[in-house]
Amino acid sequence: MSKIVFRAIDDLKGIISAAIDAAIKGNALPPVYEAICVNVETPADRKNGDFSSNVAMVNAKKFGMAPVKIAEIIGQNLDLSGSLFDRFEIAGPGFINFFFAKEFYASVVNDILAIGASYGHSGFGQGKKVMVEFVSANPTGPMHMGNARGGALGDCLAAVLDAAGFDVWREFYINDAGNQIDKFGISLEVRYLQLLDGEENHPLPEDSYHGEDIKDLAQEFIDLNGDSYLNVDPAIRQQALIDFALPKNITKMMVDLEKYRIVFDKWFHESDLHNNGEITETIEILKNNGMTYELDGALWYKATKFGSEKDEVLVRQNGNPTYFAADIAYHRNKFIKRGFDFCIDIWGADHHGHVARVKGAMDAIGLDGNNLEVILMQLVKLVKDGQVVRMSKRTGKAIQLTDLLDEVSVDSARFIFNMREANTQMDFDLDLAVKEDAQNPVYYVQYAHARICSILRALEKEGITPRSCSLEELFLLNTPEERDLIRHLAMYTSEIIDSAKSYDPTRITRYVIALATLFHKFYNSCRVNCDDEPLMSARLSLCVCVKTVICNVLNMLKITVPESM
Secondary structure: OOHHHHHHHHHHHHHHHHHHHHHHHOOOOOOOOOOOOOOOEOOOOHHHOOEEEOHHHHOHHHHOOOHHHHHHHHHHOOOOOOOOEEEEEEEOOOEEEEEEOHHHHHHHHHHHHHHHHHOOOOOOOOOOEEEEEOOOOOOOOOOEHHHHHHHHHHHHHHHHHHHOOOEEEEEEEEOOOOHHHHHHHHHHHHHHHHHHHOHHHOOOOOOOOOOHHHHHHHHHHHHHHOOOOOOOOHHHHHHHHHHHHHHHHHHHHHHHHHHOOOOOOEEEEHHHHHHOOHHHHHHHHHHHOOOEEEEOOEEEEOHHHHOOOOOEEEEOOOOOEOHHHHHHHHHHHHHHHOOOOEEEEEEEHHHHHHHHHHHHHHHHOOOOHHHEEEEEEOOEEEEEOOEEEOEOOOOOOEOEHHHHHHHOOHHHHHHHHOOOOOOOOEEEEHHHHOOOOOOOHHHHHHHHHHHHHHHHHHHHHOOOOOOOOOHHHHOOOOOHHHHHHHHHHHOHHHHHHHHHHHOOOHHHHHHHHHHHHHHHHHHHHOOOOOOOHHHHHHHHHHHHHHHHHHHHHHHHOOOOOOOOO
16 A cells, blocks of 8 residues: 555545534534544455445444435535545445545556655554564474475565564574484484494484484594594583584575575574573573472473463473473563564464463563464475475485475575465475466566566667656556556555564565556556557556566565566
């Protein structure tokens, strides 16, 4: 929604209120002594107007009259002169439907041309500090397809929030402490011993990490250190292997995600919470708030007080804090230590049961759990030739992010992953993602931009370039295709705001696909290079507006914007 649309809504509410006041003064409507609610909304079907108001139905009891009769009386007192609307209709049980005037369409075009690259941005978020924490894959192994989906959704959501006027921070939480790191060390140690002393002498525990990447890391460690750790204390050997392998895994994650065009503001280490005392500090707060008790040598958190089905262990019998204790401390760090107003986590759907526990724990330490939003992401399947692909051709192992980016472009991956809401399962179609035709949605949108660039280049060869148009010239944009296109352009800012409100960046992907479709319809119906110079200039202005908005969307989603294809 451009500022023109916001102005139109405000004006329309004022026009309706003025009509009601006039009707009351003229005794057509009885006086009321309560506030009169004036709603304006966008109908699902454009046949029902560009905006519609149910003011007659909402206030029927106050006036003591039938809604249709109220609507008719309001209609008799409506004055649309000087507004961005030129007509209205009474429909159904009492809706008042309003239709844009030609001034609206001309104003939207001028608005986009004036704002350019900033079109779509707003101050809706009022600069509030928001953290989006996403991917946060276990650093003990390579990233997989789920991380690819979560990366696209998280990065695009952060971009949408930024455009909506929030102060956005992207963060990756590295689980570099606790049980999974102990298991990582044991797995590396066994592979190290196997490579030096034979697999038959050092069986790999069933619950350890069995991936080939562990064996590769152990071999790299041997290449550097030989057998110098063969006869040392196991704890020293495991720690040496962890200190060698973990930074390598984290660096690879950074490199792979940068290739995927994701750059985090911070890679936050869980180990820092252990080392700087924040976990102990957080546990003490829970104790002081009466939220803990001791049982069987462990410290428990009273999770059931905040809706959980069972209480949770905070500190094990061996004195080590649990992952849950670290998670509470980490979220406290976000809100208290770093002052974020709102935090958004993107987790896999298998963490469903953890959501209420963490939100409840925020309440337990004196914060507001409602300021934490958790988006649960469903599974994604890779499909080729109609069949689910489970293993990489290149490695013979499970599909990883790097495997995907070897097969398809970053543009396709980011765009397609951002087409389905996080709470829906999705199939990622490899055959579709590599197509270079209109069936591939990202190609379809990019082609619309390239087509406009081609139009501009062709006209420039004839000495024709876009110029400023008068309102009267822009009034010439009056065909259904032109007006449908302009209306869609006008809704871009509100689409970003609605995406931010619902934490759903996929709305923007669908928006730009619809924009490309409307442009292609316009192009096929309305000749740009025509004999009527004022009309040609007006249509050129509209083409530039479409080009601008497509460019703004693709840049926001970190997708390339080709000028030729």
